[in-house]
Amino acid sequence: MELLKKNIHMNRQKSQAVMQVTLEEDFNVPDSKADVGSIIQDEAGVKIEDMKVANGQVMVTGAMEVEVLYVADNKERKVHRLTERLPFEEQINMEGAETGDNVQLKWDIEDLSVSLINSRKLSTRALLTFSAAVEEIYDVSAAVEIHGDGEISSLSKNLDMLQLTVQKKDILRIKDEITLASNKPNIQEVLWKSIQLRGTDIRILDGQLDVKGEFFIFVLYAGDDENGTMQWVETALPFAGTVDCSGCSPSMVDDVELSVASVSLEPRPDYDGEERILALEIVLDLDIKLYEEDKVEILEDVYSPAKELKPVTMQQVYESLVMKNFAKCRSSERVRMENNQPRMLQICHSRGDVKIDDTQVVENGLKVEGAVFADILYITSDDTLPFALMHGVVPFSHVIEVPGIDGTCRYSLKTQLEQLSTTMIDSEELEVKVGINLNALVVRVHKEDCIVDMEEAQLDMKKLAELPGIVGYIVQPGDSLWSIAKQYYTTPDRICRLNNLESEDVQAGNKLIIMKTVEITD
Structure with missing residues (x-):
């Protein structure tokens, strides 16, 4: 008796882990910078420099980079910027992880706090959360046919499988320029920049990925006029590019994480030698996972009237596609400033970050609850404090339609802020409107007994x-x-x-x- 087997490519989530670490450090104001009078705004990002996997552990090396915008403690009350780097080396315990695994690492900064110790020293504190996951591709040998003497009856079954075909990391480098409007003064110094990624669209082509989107850019700078007046530039910059991806085809299902890895923005002289051009170079990180749907027929049962056949089975785990759904959610909220804040004359810039508080499977859908945390930079009516920052929270709740979803399903959820608009109601209150993109990939996890051998006995x-x-x-x-x-x-x-x-x-x-x-x- 001959049992014909086939190697079937399967994928599964091998391991996952979450770790939190508190980073805290004091740093001095460089001698070249003026004393700090008051902090306007702070911002932080994480740069991962190295990641090593071995023996159930992931060693992550990198730094949290902090930027601070402040008003000087002098008569001029000029605005300055500070930068500080907090290095870290953290070990994430991740059962089953081993050398060669492709680890998907996400980070989130919570409770960032930059405070004044004195005019020459600041204190920085933040809670950093790492989320790590490993998916692996593995082969299963399952019986698909049986041949032998006499009458043998076999029963087959079809498995609708979603196979992880491509898993890789890559980068997309975008270079562009922003030219100042004719009514703007030349650039003396760039004080602050904000780059937000919006409206991304990824399409799978033969052998490559087509990536499109938009950068929402804000730049605050000191003009080179006599008074060094504060100026800003705000613009939307569309971009497009391709990433080579061997083995991919339009029929595949994509699950691609796109994030801003680094930003370089420097003033450059124009043809007249005046600093009126902002040279921009942005590096995007792509964490690419491409899946392919496949229908596989394997043996479910075998018997013979002439002899006793006992299938030997092994339980395997595989996944099938339930749905990939792209949803949009809109919300708005009125935000009133605190009593001790300077009053608002004009909104300068706003930016927001989407935070998910809870996701749960409901009937025929995935319920997502969270909030957009908005920072609004504005011009004040106080001459001693030209700019101030206002914080707002816009909660949202949305059900992504996923017919057939249940507790056996696993999902990947990606969020992106598509729209953020702020409108002044008066000098103390404004309205914040947001639009959020919710991209969900839902798969069902199956456990299947596969025939791997056959035992024979007399009737x-x-x-x-x-x-x-x-x-x-x-x-x-x-x-x-x-x-x-x-x-x-x-x-x-x-x-x-x-x-x-x-x-x-x-x-x-x-x-x-x-x-x-x-x-x-x-």
Whole structure:
């Protein structure tokens, strides 16, 4: 007897882990900078420099880079910028992780706080959360056919599988320029920049990924006029690029994480030698996972009227696609400033970050709850503090439609801020409107018994002798010709011929004559 097997590519989430670490450090104001009077705004990002995986541990090396915008403690009350770097080396315990694994690492900064110790020293504190996950591709050997002497009946089943075909990391480098409007003064110094990624669209082509989107850019700078007046530039910059991706095709399902890895923005002279051009270079990180749907037929059961066949099975885990859905959610909120804040004359710039508080599976959908945390930079009515920052929180709740989703499903959720608009109501209150993109990939996790071997034995002659040689049988609900034939040690083909059936489809209530195939002799 020969059992034909096939190697089937499967994927599974091998391991995942979450770790939090507190970074805290004091730093001095450089001698070249003026004393700090008051802090306007602070911002931080994480740069991962190295990641090593071995023996159930992931070693992450990098730094949290902090920027601070402040007003000087002097008569001029000019605005300045400070930068500080907080290095870290953290170990994430991740059961099952080993050398060569492709680790998907995400980070989130919570509770960033920059405070004044004195005019020459600041204190920085933040809670950094790392989320790590590993998906692996592995091969399973499953029986697909069986051949041998005598009559052997086999039953097959189809598995709709979602196979991880491509898993890689890559970068996309975008270079562009921003030219100042004619009514703006030349650039003396860039004080602050904000780059937000919005409206991204990723399409799979043959052998490459097509990436499009938009950068929402804000730059605050000191002009080179006599008073060094504060100026700003705000613009939307569309971009497009391609990333080579061997083996990909338009029929695949994408799950690509796109994030800003680094930004370089420097003033450059124009043709007249004046500093009126902002040279921009942005590096995007792409964490690429591409899946392919496949239908695989494997053996479910085998029997023979001539011998006892016992399939040897091994439980395997595989995934099937439920749905990939792209949803949009809109929300708005009125935000009033605190009593001790300077009053607002004009909104300068606003930016927001989407935070997910909770996701849960509901009937035919995935409920997402969270908030957009908005920072609004504005011009004040206080001459001693030209700029101030206002914080706002816009909660949202949305159900992404996913018919058929249940507790056996696993999902990947990506969020992106598509729109953020702020409108002054008066000098103390404004309205914040947001639009959020919610991109969900939902898969169902299956556990399947796959036949990997076959054991043979002689028939139980005593049991066979107790069976009648011929029987009249009324088909019961849930019966199939296969199950009936196996029960009475015959074959579906023999039952069809004996009852003049044109197909193996039988309905509850059908009457059949069944003859035992095996002859029992004393």
